[in-house]
Amino acid sequence: MPSVVAPKGTIRVLVVGSGGREHALAIGISADPTVAEVVTAPGNPGTWAMNAALRGADPGLWKRVTTLDPLDGAAVVALAEDLGVNLVVIGPEAPLVAGVADAVRAAGIPCFGASKEAAQLEASKQFAKEIMADAAVPTARSFLCLTPAEVAVALDDFGPPYVVKNDGLAAGKGVVVTEDRAVAAQHAEECGRVVIEDYLDGPEVSLFALSDGEHAVPLLPAQDFKRAHDDDAGPNTGGMGAYAPLPWLPENFTEVVMERVITPTLAAMRDRGTPFVGLLYAGLAVTSQGLRVVEFNARFGDPETQVIVPLLDAEAGPGWGTLLLAAATGTLDEVAPPVWRDESAVVIVVAADGYPGTPKKGGVIQAIGEGAFSIETGTPAPGATTHIVQAGTTRDSAGNLVANGGRVLGVVGRGNDLAAARQRAYETVAQVNYDDGFHRHDIARRAAQGEIPTISADQL
Helix, strand or coil: CCCCCCCCCCEEEEEEECCHHHHHHHHHHHCCCCEEEEEEEECCHHHHHHCHHHHHHCHHHHHHHHCCCCCCHHHHHHHHHHHCCCEEEECCHHHHHCCHHHHHHHCCCCEECCCCCCCHHHHCHHHHHHHHHHHCCCECCEEEECCHHHHHHHHHHHCCCEEEEECCCCCCCCEEEECCHHHHHHHHHHHCCEEEECCCCCCEEEEEEEEECCCEEECCCEEECCEEEHHHEEEECCCCEEEECCCCCCCCHHHHHHHHHHHHHHHHHHHCCCCCEEEEEEEEEEECCEEEEEEEECCCCCCHHHHHHHHECCCCCCCHHHHHHHHHCCCHHHCCCCCECCCEEEEEEEEECCCCCCCCCCCECEECHHHHHHHHHCCCCCCCCEEEEECCEEECCCCCEEECCCEEEEEEEEECCHHHHHHHHHHHHCCEECCCEECCCCCCHHHHCCCCCCCCHHHC
8 A cells, every 4th residue: 555644844733623522633643743733713721832932922913813713614724814724623523513624625724624515424413314325324224303202102112211302413422312202301301303213222432534525545443432320320421431352352343343334324425425524423332233423424433533643653554634625635544544553541530510501611620740740731741651631620810720621631641551551541541630520430341351252253
């Protein structure tokens, strides 16, 4: 395979977004030797620390960076042009659904991110079901319900546990899985337009694939933890932690997913005249009936991104800037495949009290040790095996780092195995002084202790 890599220090990148996913991407992209600069807009205090030189050199431009409306395609294009970037990476789903990637491409700037029409894979659960039907991709049987009467029929047909999904965007919190029929019906009423489907048993896996519309490159499988509290108690969230890789999967797992899910889905999108360029996220379940798709997302998942990004070895193979630029320019087949570190990574999400409901904002955050280094600089210390990714944070009038959202920090640890990575992550959580926050204590515990049954190839 030919390997096309940009000259060292020639790629300039604008990352659009302000969360933990965008901070993690900025850290990963900046580690690529071909990348000269990464600016994140509107960003957060973690990414702002990474762009201290720009802040000092051009206060007017810096204000536009920190006040960017990610949903305003014209503003994103204008900022990208004034920054002189040659790659725009769109992090969240809402700008994709708003057509921001289309606006950037129309301006002649390479963009990593799905078009407005392709982003319907995430924006509409029903659209995703139609694509999967066209592509013969295995998924749960489902009904689209628009009225209370249709909801009642579907709930009776499927029985408990009930799975009710908001058909539109819901920031990862639009799904209710419950044994209580009344709770399921209430969620459907609140959403209005829902997809109700069969419950999929078995462990869930997230597999991301980069796509340039024609070619796809898989990343590492990861697993996240949706429930708010230990032992999968409490309400669904956007994700309270994640780990990668998954030692209990068979060696051919990624190959099977590419063959049965990713490749046919991308082909179906091309056949519709809406090629998918960006990150296709397949949420999967390995059920008693085999592999099934739970959902598609049209962007990097959060918090899985925080563990996948640091496991890429940009010294042994292409870095994140190279890979994302290749996807944006239709040249993924000309770039060598990614090389992964022989390590594991774990991220622990520290959330504000009240999340996923109304989070308590304004709580002061302080850290010591390696945690303090990455809090202040926005990047890991040289040679560090832990760092902190900022998500829902800001600075108050006194300059204190404070909580400004639901999921506040992502504390990442790397190690030779899951047990070591997990230990380092939790040791760094203990370095964080944040009285108004909480976190789960069991992220990756069962996997690290070998308690998850190994899945065989014939179970897929």
